[in-house]
Amino acid sequence: MTTKDDLMAGFAGESQANRKYASFSNKAAEEGFTKVATLFKAASLAEEIHARRHLQVYGIPSTVENLKAAIEGETEEFTHMYPEFVKRSQEEGNEDATRSFTYAMKAEQVHAGLYEKALSAVKSGKDLEVSKVFLCPVCGNVALESAPGACPICGVPGKKFQEITL
Amino acid sequence: MTTKDDLMAGFAGESQANRKYASFSNKAAEEGFTKVATLFKAASLAEEIHARRHLQVYGIPSTVENLKAAIEGETEEFTHMYPEFVKRSQEEGNEDATRSFTYAMKAEQVHAGLYEKALSAVKSGKDLEVSKVFLCPVCGNVALESAPGACPICGVPGKKFQEITL
Ligand SMILES: [Fe+2]
Ligand SMILES: [Fe+2]
Ligand SMILES: [Fe+2]
Ligand SMILES: [Fe+2]
Ligand SMILES: [Fe+2]
Ligand SMILES: [Fe+2]
Numbered sequence: 001m002t003t004k005d006d007l008m009a010g011f012a013g014e015s016q017a018n019r020k021y022a023s024f025s026n027k028a029a030e031e032g033f034t035k036v037a038t039l040f041k042a043a044s045l046a047e048e049i050h051a052r053r054h055l056q057v058y059g060i061p062s063t064v065e066n067l068k069a070a071i072e073g074e075t076e077e078f079t080h081m082y083p084e085f086v087k088r089s090q091e092e093g094n095e096d097a098t099r100s101f102t103y104a105m106k107a108e109q110v111h112a113g114l115y116e117k118a119l120s121a122v123k124s125g126k127d128l129e130v131s132k133v134f135l136c137p138v139c140g141n142v143a144l145e146s147a148p149g150a151c152p153i154c155g156v157p158g159k160k161f162q163e164i165t166l
Numbered sequence: 167m168t169t170k171d172d173l174m175a176g177f178a179g180e181s182q183a184n185r186k187y188a189s190f191s192n193k194a195a196e197e198g199f200t201k202v203a204t205l206f207k208a209a210s211l212a213e214e215i216h217a218r219r220h221l222q223v224y225g226i227p228s229t230v231e232n233l234k235a236a237i238e239g240e241t242e243e244f245t246h247m248y249p250e251f252v253k254r255s256q257e258e259g260n261e262d263a264t265r266s267f268t269y270a271m272k273a274e275q276v277h278a279g280l281y282e283k284a285l286s287a288v289k290s291g292k293d294l295e296v297s298k299v300f301l302c303p304v305c306g307n308v309a310l311e312s313a314p315g316a317c318p319i320c321g322v323p324g325k326k327f328q329e330i331t332l
Pocket of ligand 4: 213
């Protein structure tokens, strides 16, 4: 183990704690413990700070390299990881898991395609040419320019899509 | 491997992608690629949606159980993981890593103490008794009721602390 490995291990732990505490905060609020929910939210944001600093110290490459890494990760997920998870969840008859894996699998394929477009632009020194970016709040689908009539992945009406700005 | 394992593996991957893309978005904005930064932000939020759904399907226990798990995780981090990481980074002379690990180690100890207070309250059916919760934006320290004059962990002036609300 080296400090480089430790930074990545720390980043992995902090990222998961960040997301876990956010869900634990929602759960505490549901149970009526609003102050405990606030504490979980504060700690969730604290772990976000830890994750960001560890990754920063590890080193964040250029956007070209980040896009290549993102395409590689997304492609692995939608071609291998999620298809295997979907298959196993179907064999186990766990429909909620099948839905969760399927939404992610299809959204990752969309993400990979959009990152490819971005990579082509950035490689020639230009920004991605797009005026608006929309997100499906149900399945994580991303659409450029305008929301579809209905989400092709999860079926939610397009008016539920959120425009994302920096 | 079972679907339970897959849900946790998916959650781990999505949580890290969520945090990585947020940092990649900042990097793209720094490089002047604001539309690529917007795309990374949208995908970051998409991975947050995936992480939340996988964890939800996995199952989120009661707040009492969540607090116990959080205390266990924080304690492992501040008593074993981070002390080891700090030591190794010092041996390697990586001062930025030592600072990042030290901030996290000390903040986790504070988090564990606050979760203990919350657990005592929730075990007797009550909410945590606190009116305000503050977060140090530099090191992730959390303070109840009021911000300190200066952060005891990182030294930042207390006026930089952010009040966290649900
Ligand atoms: Fe942390
Ligand atoms: Fe993705
Ligand atoms: Fe959708
Ligand atoms: Fe995802
Ligand atoms: Fe913590
Ligand atoms: Fe601090």
